[in-house]
Amino acid sequence: MAIDVSDYGQLSAHELRQRLEEAEETLRAIREGEVDALMVRNPRSEDEVFTLEGDASYYAFMEAMDLGAAAFDESNRLLYANKALRELLRLPEDNVDASHLSNALDEEARFLVSGLMKEARSAKKTGEIRVFVGKDELHLLVTAAPLHIGANRGLAVTFTDITAKVRAAAAEASERAAHSIIASANEAVVVCDVDGVVTHANAAVASIYAGNPVGRVFGEVIPLTLPDTTGLLQASDVIALAIAGTSVQGIEALAPDAPRVRDLLLSAAPLRVGSDKVSGCVITMVDLSQRKAAEKQQLLLMGELDHRVKNTLALVLSICKRTASTEETVQGFQVAFSGRIQALAATHNLLADRSWSSISIAEVVNAELDPFVSRNQTRLSVGGLDALVMPRAAIALGLVIHELATNAVKYGALSREGGRVHVLVSKKPDDAFLGIEWVESGGPTVSPPSKRGFGQTVITRSLQYSANGGAEIDYPAEGVRCRIRIPEEDLVRS
Known part of the structure; x- marks a missing residue:
């Protein structure tokens, strides 16, 4: 035990008597064996433990501790492991040595404890380890500090269970x-x-x-x-x-x-x-709001597709029947029927690319005339065809343009060199339709047909699904003229 007297000069007589009484009481307790160990702070401000009654008294002191504790000599030999440590790590009750403690720790934990003990020769050191005791995982706070056992020096190592923390x-x-x-x-x-x-x-x-x-x-x-x-x-x-x-x-x-x-x-x-x-x-x-909306949209599209397929099949059947009734040979039927189906398919392809929304008149006209004038575009003149139309109008217009082009190739302006076709759009403010004029020139002299064929029926009837739609065809000598009306309800406003 050390007594600091450096500040005694600053104390009053009463305080000096009180300090003297405390020192005498401490000495009396040591003489009469009431003190087993002392914690002393050395000049380096470090705490050291000294036992006063030999090993047996210190062992009794360790057994009374709640913490797991072990004492080691200067050679790191295990001198004693208390009951709390034996129970914590499930060590043997008797004859515990360093090997038992080492086997209770894994390699990482042994390395950490060994390092703490090495560094604790000069000062107290603390670290955390993890050990497995059976199937239980424990977290332990390990503290190693210098220890005096009588005249000998050693180490005191405590293991505090901080698993719950x-x-x-x-x-x-x-x-x-x-x-x-x-x-x-x-x-x-x-x-x-x-x-x-x-x-x-x-x-x-x-x-x-x-x-x-x-x-x-x-x-x-x-x-x-x-x-x-x-x-x-x-x-x-x-x-x-x-x-x-x-x-x-x-x-x-x-x-x-x-x-x-x-x-x-x-x-x-x-x-x-x-x-x-x-x-x-x-x-x-x-x-799921967006998914539900998409499902509803998909159902609508499926319904619309079903309706459109049925309509298209009915149209194909009608074209087939009417073509067969007006053609005199099988070869003539094959040529006329395949041409009309190809015209229908061309417009369908354009609409499919636009997700069946709307399409410009120019796209429809160009798609239908391309097989006939693709190599000589100078024979075709178009103007004002930028207006957008809905799918049903596009399909009907495609069939009409196909029939006009077929007739022009067979009998009209496209049947000889120098013939030309003009396609122009006109829209008057009061009209409930968009007008399209087909005008042929430079071809052979035209005369009205002697009998009405299916092609003429297609031209005049295709747009009559609305009171504002339809087409009229005339046969002046200088070239065929056709006036087509797209119903206003099928026009897309820009």
């Missing part, structure tokens, strides 16, 4: 991470306890429930119906299954009272924090 810190860090993940999730995430009461909810839940759901029963604040489960499975059953330990994934649900999002994909999974015991459940609700 480490696990609590890990659980807290895990919970913070979980909160961060939940908060950053795009879909709505709700955490419930074992009673179904909401404990956490992220910002995305606001699209399903306008208030704060925390502290309230999930089924009361976010009532859900499951339309595809025939009523046998309800939302409360999904939550109960998750709390019981069974995950439920991807069930379509409807939130009828939700302020914004009503169509949801519901999933629920057990919540386990720090153990295998279920402490609640995690519920995710994915917004």
